[in-house]
Amino acid sequence: MNNVKIKSKNLNVYYGEKQALFDVNLDLNEKEVTALIGPSGCGKSTFIRCINRMNDVIDICKVSGNIEIDGVEINDKNLDVVSLRERVGMVFQKPNPFPKSIYDNISYGPKIHGKGETKSELDEIVENSLKKAALWEEVKDRLDEPGTGLSGGQQQRLCIARAISVNPEVILMDEPCSALDPIATAKIEELIDELKKTYTIVIVTHSMAQAVRVSQKTGFFHLGKLIEVGKTEKIFKNPDNKMTQDYITGRFG
């Protein structure tokens, strides 16, 4: 088993009076894919948003407990959130390219993080990122065209390319295929398989089959609690917890 990259300890999250996460203790391994599953509103997206402190932008959100990346607490007030988000990239449910050219979508991040000072350095970053996101061959001749003109699946790969352009260590994916057709989904899953060799990936998904296909570890959340976590194969063949079994077999509610 790989080293632990991210460690949450007694993590609690509140949106005003409402508690969204309860004492979540979860270890995420380096260069592995961890899938988080559970019904809507169970806290899985809230959890991944803690990893890059996206919850900071919500005024009423309060976080207690710890999240460590490589043993360093990220909830530290003195921590530079911008550099944290450089290390922890994110891809969302709906592809959200900037209303800019394909080239600019990728080069924007490196520029603001001070990477790629010359045009040729940026060109190299753009090409490498698009290649890693398996999009280069499809767009190399139209890099100046708007990113929003690409198909849904291509847009999502563009967003993945954008996330990896700043050379992160972790990629968070919040239902990255829910708006895509099966072929585009297959391409993203294939990509995830490749990306896990370099990055630690956390994916939130409503598709059990996708969790089985892409992840090595799966955590099941329900009502803000982490009910069970374990090897994906074990969770989907023989989970220990009855609630997990009821959820994955469709016996819930």
Added chain:
Amino acid sequence: MSNEHTVKSYEEELRYLIDSVIKMGSLTESQLVDSMDAVIKVDKDSIDKIIKSDDEINKFRSKIDTQIMTLLVKRAPMAIDLRETISSLKISQDLERIGDLSKSNAKKVKPLPLDLPEELLGNLKRLGDLVIKQLNDVLDSYVNKNYDKAKEVWEKDEQVDDLTYIAMESVIDFLSKDKKNLDFSTHLIFATKNLERAGDHITNIAESICYLIKGEYLKGSRPKGKVIQQ
């Protein structure tokens, strides 16, 4: 399963699959009883009926295969449902093989003389009765999802081995007394061996049931009784 699927038709499809396996098991058991009866009573009139009943069992096997394919495609079963589906496939394969062995034994009745020695038949009957009981118990453990009972069947196969050894010895003893017995003694040796093999399929079923219930395979190797030299 303690509670039902949100999708009722999924629940029905799984129930239907389990029912098919139970029915196939019941048919296989009847066929084994009938073939054993035919051998012990040297009842040549029942041979055709037993052979025909194997067709029914084979039909069930095809039906179960189709049901499983549909379930896999439609529902992509997970966890207990996946284990239920896969064990149905394996159990139905073993039941079909037991059916084939019963049919094979029924066919062996034809050349048997009506005056076989009682001791010979007695040993064969004891073996047959145990195999029938093993099949009955394993099917019972499937219906009631009883792990301990399935494991007990698995362990008890040692006794099937022992009784096979005894039955085989008595056939060989009978054969050695008079070379004229060679022809039908060979049939009896094969019939004995078939019962032992049916016993092995029953232990496979027991293993599938244990995996179905607990999600892990029985550990260690199965206790073995005396083994006949091939």
